[in-house]
Amino acid sequence: MLRQTFHRCKGFRRPLSTIVNNSLDDFTVGGCVKEPKVIIIGAGLAGLSAAQRLASAGFKDFTILEASHRVGGRIETFCYDNKVLEFGAQWFKTGLNNSIFNLAMEEQLALQSDNNSAGIFLSPEGLPGIRQSVGDIGYTIFSEMKSKLNKMDCSADKVQRSVLDYLNLRIQQELATLSGPLQYDVYRVIYGLTNDLKAEIGIDLSLASALDVHGMASDSGRRVTVPRGMANLLAPLLREIPAESVHYNKQVDTVSWGTQVPTSPRALLMCHDTSAYEADYVLVTVPLGVLKSTADTMFCPSLPSSKTEAIKALGVGHLHRVFMEYTNPFWAGDQPKYRFARCMDEVNGPKGWASTISRIDYVNNTLAFEVSGQQAVEMENCSNEHVAMELTNLLRQYTGNWIPFPSNLLRSRWWTNKFFRGAQSYLGMQSNVEHQKELGSPVFAHNDPNNPILLFAGEATSIGSHATLHGARTSGIREAHRILKLTKAQNKI
Numbered sequence: 001m002l003r004q005t006f007h008r009c010k011g012f013r014r015p016l017s018t019i020v021n022n023s024l025d026d027f028t029v030g031g032c033v034k035e036p037k038v039i040i041i042g043a044g045l046a047g048l049s050a051a052q053r054l055a056s057a058g059f060k061d062f063t064i065l066e067a068s069h070r071v072g073g074r075i076e077t078f079c080y081d082n083k084v085l086e087f088g089a090q091w092f093k094t095g096l097n098n099s100i101f102n103l104a105m106e107e108q109l110a111l112q113s114d115n116n117s118a119g120i121f122l123s124p125e126g127l128p129g130i131r132q133s134v135g136d137i138g139y140t141i142f143s144e145m146k147s148k149l150n151k152m153d154c155s156a157d158k159v160q161r162s163v164l165d166y167l168n169l170r171i172q173q174e175l176a177t178l179s180g181p182l183q184y185d186v187y188r189v190i191y192g193l194t195n196d197l198k199a200e201i202g203i204d205l206s207l208a209s210a211l212d213v214h215g216m217a218s219d220s221g222r223r224v225t226v227p228r229g230m231a232n233l234l235a236p237l238l239r240e241i242p243a244e245s246v247h248y249n250k251q252v253d254t255v256s257w258g259t260q261v262p263t264s265p266r267a268l269l270m271c272h273d274t275s276a277y278e279a280d281y282v283l284v285t286v287p288l289g290v291l292k293s294t295a296d297t298m299f300c301p302s303l304p305s306s307k308t309e310a311i312k313a314l315g316v317g318h319l320h321r322v323f324m325e326y327t328n329p330f331w332a333g334d335q336p337k338y339r340f341a342r343c344m345d346e347v348n349g350p351k352g353w354a355s356t357i358s359r360i361d362y363v364n365n366t367l368a369f370e371v372s373g374q375q376a377v378e379m380e381n382c383s384n385e386h387v388a389m390e391l392t393n394l395l396r397q398y399t400g401n402w403i404p405f406p407s408n409l410l411r412s413r414w415w416t417n418k419f420f421r422g423a424q425s426y427l428g429m430q431s432n433v434e435h436q437k438e439l440g441s442p443v444f445a446h447n448d449p450n451n452p453i454l455l456f457a458g459e460a461t462s463i464g465s466h467a468t469l470h471g472a473r474t475s476g477i478r479e480a481h482r483i484l485k486l487t488k489a490q491n492k493i
């Protein structure tokens with residue numbers, strides 16, 4: 001059924017096997033093949049993708065334990081009042097090498113180009129803001145700079161440099177070519193735009209390694225959104241996974257593994273509600289932030305030191321969305337995109353969280369803002385009233401107009417939610433791809449060096465695609481393939 005759909009899709013030529021090892025394509029369990037018992041921890045995109053792949057290979061004995069009451073994890077679409085608000089992921093790139101684009105094509109989802117145009121840059125002097133032609137110059141310079149940074153191979157550098165180090169150097173070179181009055185405004189436009197990049201990574205650019213952004217452009221398609229909501233991407237996965245395989249409100253507290261007693265299960269999982277599950281393979285897909293805060297107590301015996309070092313070394317960034325609703329919107333429907341021009345110390349200094357906001361988006365009667373980096377954690381601790389007041393003051397300062405308070409405010413809370421503890425992983429100044437590789441490596445019991453028990457997936461384990469939906473999905477499929485291969489080997493096929 002799925003294959004039929006995708007053959008009908010225009011431009012969709014490569015089958016799912018582009019990300020599937022061919023030798024496993026025809027392998028199914030059942031008949032004389034003994035099926036292992038698999039437990040998947042987490043029903044985010046990685047966990048669901050692994051489950052879908054196992055289901056398509058005929059596996060029946062797998063269970064997903066999800067701590068919350070919903071699937072999707074960091075895909076969280078909130079639909080109400082004719083509005084679609086994305087609290088988590090909101091775009092992906094077109095292109096046949098992007099597994100999310102392929103999923104959207106299979107599902108025949110209508111897609112929309114993400115309006116990431118230059119727009120109008122507001123300055124603290126109020127409207128009309130920076131001249132459009134000057135904003136366009138700054139926007140073009142920054143886009144080229146970012147694209148060069150993406151393509152730059154800094155892996156051979158002796159000293160690991162931060163994204164900000166690279167950018168600062170290039171920004172100074174670019175500004176030196178401009179005349180006086182133009183220079184100051186272009187400078188503010190460019191530093192305002194660095195907040196966009198900060199939101200993509202989730203941390204101050206001085207703390208993110210240039211290795212983090214290297215390769216981001218290799219997937220060079222257009223950015224697209226799903227107007228009906230990103231949660232629709234999950235539908236094709238859920239159709240293939242038996243509903244009874246997903247167990248909700250099952251926060252896994254401990255995973256005991258590698259017991260020496262031959263009659264004991266290979267792994268035993270205990271949930272917060274005291275229910276217990278036995279498994280031959282445990283696929284852990286909880287976010288890196290959760291591993292950072294619970295790995296010490298979750299695994300018994302402890303994880304190998306190389307794994308715990310990787311968990312420590314990789315970074316967790318922060319990104320929050322804030323939506324302010326107005327009973328009587330004060331803007332016209334066809335509003336241009338507004339962005340904030342900033343000075344360098346405003347963006348990089350210890351200023352308040354509102355200084356990390358790069359632009360304003362509109363969803364009907366609602367304004368949407370993104371707050372990123374450590375300042376997003378700061379904001380999460382503020383009350384809704386305080387957040388509304390700060391954002392209203394920001395709008396008043398940058399427009400020079402009296403702007404009303406919103407009638408309602410909604411926002412994500414990825415840091416205080418103990419099932420996430422942050423937005424996405426990043427490569428910091430103390431981490432590299434070896435840590436990502438180690439995080440995604442399987443863990444074996446001492447007495448069984450050929451057959452691992454603990455497997456790891458999730459965006460943070462995806463080399464070259466961490467912090468993305470594509471990375472999460474391919475990591476889940478990668479580990480499902482590992483289970484298929486191990487099952488083949490155990491059955492001596």
Ligand SMILES: Cc1cc2nc3c(=O)[nH]c(=O)nc-3n(C[C@H](O)[C@H](O)[C@H](O)COP(=O)(O)OP(=O)(O)OC[C@H]3O[C@@H](n4cnc5c(N)ncnc54)[C@H](O)[C@@H]3O)c2cc1C
Nearest residue numbers: 042044045046067073074089090091252458459468469472
């Ligand atoms: C605000 C925001 C914006 C983003 N924007 C984009 C974007 O535009 N494009 C893009 O490609 N990516 C984006 N991302 C990243 C993308 O959302 C993630 O990379 C991806 O969804 C991660 O999927 P995952 O399966 O690895 O983890 P998750 O989706 O986090 O799934 C992990 C699951 O584990 C569960 N869990 C945690 N602890 C336990 C436990 N103890 N027991 C059982 N279950 C547990 C959680 O509840 C969760 O459901 C964004 C992320 C955020 C937060």
